[in-house]
Amino acid sequence: MKFDEGFLKRKTAELRLDIVEMITKAGSGHPGGSLSAIDLLAVLYYCVMNIKPGDPKWDGRDRFILSKGHAAPAIYSILSDMGFFPKEELSNLRQIGSILQGHPDMQRVPGIDMSTGSLGQGLSIAVGMAIAGKLDKKDYGVYALLGDGELQEGQVWEAAMAAAHYKLDNLMIAVDNNGLQIDGSLEEVMNPYPIEGKFRAFGWNTRLIDGHNFGEIFDAWTWARSSSDGKPSAIIAKTVKGKGVYFMENVVGFHGKAPTKEEGRDASVKLKDTLDKMKP
Numbered sequence: 617m618k619f620d621e622g623f624l625k626r627k628t629a630e631l632r633l634d635i636v637e638m639i640t641k642a643g644s645g646h647p648g649g650s651l652s653a654i655d656l657l658a659v660l661y662y663c664v665m666n667i668k669p670g671d672p673k674w675d676g677r678d679r680f681i682l683s684k685g686h687a688a689p690a691i692y693s694i695l696s697d698m699g700f701f702p703k704e705e706l707s708n709l710r711q712i713g714s715i716l717q718g719h720p721d722m723q724r725v726p727g728i729d730m731s732t733g734s735l736g737q738g739l740s741i742a743v744g745m746a747i748a749g750k751l752d753k754k755d756y757g758v759y760a761l762l763g764d765g766e767l768q769e770g771q772v773w774e775a776a777m778a779a780a781h782y783k784l785d786n787l788m789i790a791v792d793n794n795g796l797q798i799d800g801s802l803e804e805v806m807n808p809y810p811i812e813g814k815f816r817a818f819g820w821n822t823r824l825i826d827g828h829n830f831g832e833i834f835d836a837w838t839w840a841r842s843s844s845d846g847k848p849s850a851i852i853a854k855t856v857k858g859k860g861v862y863f864m865e866n867v868v869g870f871h872g873k874a875p876t877k878e879e880g881r882d883a884s885v886k887l888k889d890t891l892d893k894m895k896p
Contacts, residue, residue, distance in 0.1 A: 619663050624830045626894050627697075628658050632860045633887040634693040634706055640880025642710040645718065648870040650690040652794040652827070652855040653761060659833040660759060660790075661694050664841065669699040672726040678756050679729045679745050683738020684763035684792065685719040686872065691728070692716050700727035736769025738762065739789065743775050746787040746848075757841055760789045765797030767808040773818065776848075780819030783846035788837070791850065792827065794857040796868045815850040827853030860887070 631654050639645035661667070665678040682691050689709065696703045701715070708714035715724040719733030729745075732738050742760040749756055766772060779787055791811060799805050808814070812822045821843055825832040833853070840849035857871070858864025861883045864875070875883060 619659075619830075619834045621830045624655075624658055624662065626891065627662065628655055629860070629887060629891050629894065631658060631690070631693040631697065633884060633891070634696075635689045636861060636875065636880055636883045636887065638689055638692070638706045638709040638716075639874045640877060640884075641707055642874065644710055644874050645689055646686040646872045647689070647861070647864060647874065648796065648857040648867070648872075649684060649687045649763060649792065649794065651859045651861060651864065652857050653684070653687050653792045654690045654693070655828050655830065655859070656761065656790050656792065656833055656853055656855075657690055657694055659830060660837055661698065663834055664837045665759065666756070667727075669695075669727070672700060676754070676756060679742075679758045681730045681738045681742050681745075681758075681760040682720055682728075682732055683742075683760050684735065684766055685732035685738075687761075687763075687792075688716070688718060688720050691720060692725075695725070695727040698727075701725065735763065735766045736771040738766075739772050739775040739779075742787060742789070743779050743782070743784065746779070746784040747782055749786050750782070750784070756786070758784075758787050760787075762789055762791050763797070764791055764793045764795065764802055764808060764811065765805070767791065767811065767814075768806040773814075776815060776818040776820065779848040784848045785843045785846050787848040788840035788843075789848070789850050790827075790836075791852050792855055793852055794855045796857045796866070796871060798868075798871045800868055812850075812852045815852070819847060821845070821847045821849040822852065823849070824852050824854070827855035828859060862886070
């Protein structure tokens with residue numbers, strides 16, 4: 617579909633509601649990073665990527681890797697909404713026997729192109745997929761979402777160097793720069809800044825954006841996809857951990873902690889109220 621800011625505002629409010637409700641019911645999960653990343657992912661999936669929900673393994677599809685695999689609730693909410701699997705599955709998050717575990721499983725979840733979870737590995741896999749696309753003379757794009765804390769993994773930078781060396785202008789990534797990780801702020805744990813400068817030094821095209829501004833997100837993804845100069849593209853998106861749920865925003869404790877049932881109900885009520893106000 618074409619870019620529609622009104623649609624995206626309503627849709628991301630619905631997706632945030634799904635995220636809160638599924639993690640609350642499961643009693644475990646990673647709400648903070650799922651909520652910070654959902655705007656980036658929604659624009660990518662609804663407005664940019666070439667995919668077919670009815671044919672998840674279509675050879676010509678664009679590929680996506682959720683390198684920060686703990687943000688699985690975000691991608692699950694989108695895939696279910698788009699029809700890759702029934703929305704009812706969301707209520708089974710992290711349950712024994714469910715296809716929707718704490719990290720994405722490509723063997724069980726339609727629409728997942730790679731199983732992820734161990735941080736630092738997603739970009740290497742994306743590089744391999746992008747090289748394959750070049751060798752096979754395919755025109756699909758390879759997209760990946762990384763966490764900013766994940767940049768502390770050395771493998772990320774080996775992959776970044778390889779991507780530039782092999783001139784992978786069919787590779788586009790976004791970094792969810794919410795500034796917080798499980799143990800505290802990025803600066804306190806292991807400072808990766810300047811993120812944009814590092815990727816540029818490794819030979820990438822780079823762009824800094826507000827990761828909750830739909831216009832900037834759309835422009836950045838389409839800018840990255842249109843690159844044909846032999847360089848991969850990195851979007852550094854400044855985001856808010858827990859965005860959209862007032863008591864989670866910029867609270868490091870909600871990196872990997874589910875809200876209580878009472879907190880979940882409160883968040884759901886407020887998100888539903890937001891949706892009601894968006895109705896024509």
